[in-house]
Amino acid sequence: MSTKYHKLRVTNIIKETPDTISVYMQQPAQSKIAYKPGQFLTVLIPMGGETVRRSYSMSSCPHTDKELCVTVKRVANGKVSNYLNDHLRVGQELEVMEPMGSFSLDLRPVQRHVILIGAGSGITPLMSIAKAVLRMESSSIVSLLYGNRNQDTIIFKNALEELQKQYANRLRIVHVLSQPNPGWNGLTGRLNRTLAIKLINELPKLDVYRTDYYICGPSGMMEEMEQALNILYVPKEKIHKESFATTPSADTTPKPVEDDNKEVKTQVVTIIYEGSEYKVKVEPHQSILDAGLDMDIDLPYSCQSGLCTACRGKCISGKVLMDEEDGLSEYEMKEGYVLVCVGHPLTSDVVIEID
Ligand SMILES: Cc1cc2nc3c(=O)[nH]c(=O)nc-3n(C[C@H](O)[C@H](O)[C@H](O)COP(=O)(O)OP(=O)(O)OC[C@H]3O[C@@H](n4cnc5c(N)ncnc54)[C@H](O)[C@@H]3O)c2cc1C
Ligand code: FES
Known part of the structure; x- marks a missing residue:
């Protein structure tokens, strides 16, 4: 399949938190862009004489939302996330590539438990998946464990409350805040391995092969969640992960390969x-x-x-x-x-x- 590009008109920009916006884009009138819940769009931004590309998971869901939506959180000193938060305006056109990514699910007519674990901006693909399962799989249940710093940094706080009301019997949301503001009655702490094991053990139980886990968040948190799921004997094929950034310490210089003594050369x-x-x-x-x-x-x-x-x-x-x-x-x-x-x-x- 050849690479396809689209120009999409921005129809609305919603400030989700002080450092996060949701960008709504109109689907092309002729051929609508097809995508699966959890996939991402690549946005192309002309900047300083070059075009830079960044991936943004869609928080919209193909089964519930007319428009496409990506949700962008500022990264300290980040070029594109700050540009979009500061300068993007309604009416502007954004160039995007076809949706991609395998952090998704095929909807099925059988009952299952979809457990979503996220922190910060990692909620974006999880939101899309949650909406899809709740709308399209009438007997499946969804649980969301969502970590944030405090009440003000919870992305989609109101939308999650609405979903909770709409699907009271099939959706369970557990917020975990590391530094809550006064008045917080929920869980306080870091969404780490120990807490995840405790929370997962408290969730409704379905057969291990009818339970799927989707994890998206900072790399440290994702590692801890994987360790927790290993301790709980969750089969590897039931664990799906999406990383937004590489670990800061990752050394990307090609190294000599020891097993056959070959080095990277021209x-x-x-x-x-x-x-x-x-x-x-x-x-x-x-x-x-x-x-x-x-x-x-x-x-x-x-x-x-x-x-x-x-x-x-x-x-x-x-x-x-x-x-x-x-x-x-x-x-x-x-x-x-x-x-x-x-x-x-x-x-x-x-x-x-x-x-
Ligand atoms: C598959 C995929 C889906 C993504 N979906 C989303 C999404 O839905 N919402 C969203 O806000 N972002 C998402 N991202 C991250 C996004 O693509 C950009 O990496 C992010 O917006 C930072 O870009 P920037 O130009 O602002 O920062 P850059 O100028 O590229 O980087 C500035 C500094 O920040 C560090 N950095 C880059 N990205 C991150 C990060 N995510 N967290 C912490 N530090 C970082 C860099 O190492 C660098 O030091 C996704 C990434 C991938 C790969
Ligand atoms: S461009 Fe994203 S994995 Fe290579």
């Missing part, structure tokens, strides 16, 4: 994309994506940090080293998939097919 990689074959010379300091973009090949990409899978390709020959492997599942890795934005060729025969 290699020519064959990329097969949209029916064409390209020979791309990749230097040690470059990722395969960088080298392809330098040759003006219009390859698909979004986060450029191994998180979103927009640049996923299948390595059908040779060996590729990835700086960051968290974006791919074990199954995808076994099947030979690689993320070219963090990939470096290790052998001279690398061929990658990008779909």
Whole structure:
């Protein structure tokens, strides 16, 4: 499938918290953009003579909302999140790529328990998934464990209360605040491993194979949630994760590979994309994506940090080293998939097919 771009008109901007906005965009009149709950849009912003791309999960749900909506929280010194919060106006057009991402679910006519665990802006894809399950799976139940600093930083506070009223018997929401303002009657503390185990044990129980977990939040919190689910013997295939950022300490310099004593050196990689074959010379300091973009090949990409899978390709020959492997599942890795934005060729025969 070739990369598709759309220009969407901003119809409304809602301030969710002092540092977070929701941006509503009109669906194109002719061919509506199809997406699955939990997927993200890539936004392209012209800035300082270049076009920068950022991924934003849709907080809207294809089954309940007419318009598309992304919700953007400011990141300290962040270029795009602050630009959007400060300067985006109703009526403006935003260029976006087709929705992507595998942090989603297929709706099913059987009863199940969908447990959503999030913190901060991690609520965005979880909101979309919650709305979809509650609307489309009439006997399924949804639980949300949601961590924030205080009452003022809870994104979608009112919308969550509304959902809770509408689906009182099927939706349970547990807020956990680390530094609540006076008057808070809920849980206080950090949504850590110990608390997660306690809270999950208190939730209604369904068969382990009819319970799905979706986690999205800061990397430390996500690691603790995974540990909690491991302790609770949750099968790996029932745990779905979305990361918005890499761990700050992640060292992305390609390292020598010890097992076969090969180092990352200049290699020519064959990329097969949209029916064409390209020979791309990749230097040690470059990722395969960088080298392809330098040759003006219009390859698909979004986060450029191994998180979103927009640049996923299948390595059908040779060996590729990835700086960051968290974006791919074990199954995808076994099947030979690689993320070219963090990939470096290790052998001279690398061929990658990008779909
Ligand atoms: C699949 C996916 C979905 C995403 N969905 C959302 C969403 O729904 N809402 C949302 O607000 N953001 C979301 N993000 C994060 C978003 O894409 C940007 O990374 C974020 O807005 C920061 O961009 P920036 O240009 O402001 O910061 P940059 O200028 O890129 O970065 C500035 C500094 O902040 C650090 N940083 C970057 N991102 C984060 C982060 N998320 N948390 C903490 N530190 C960070 C960088 O390492 C850098 O040091 C998503 C990311 C991915 C990969
Ligand atoms: S561009 Fe996001 S994983 Fe490569």
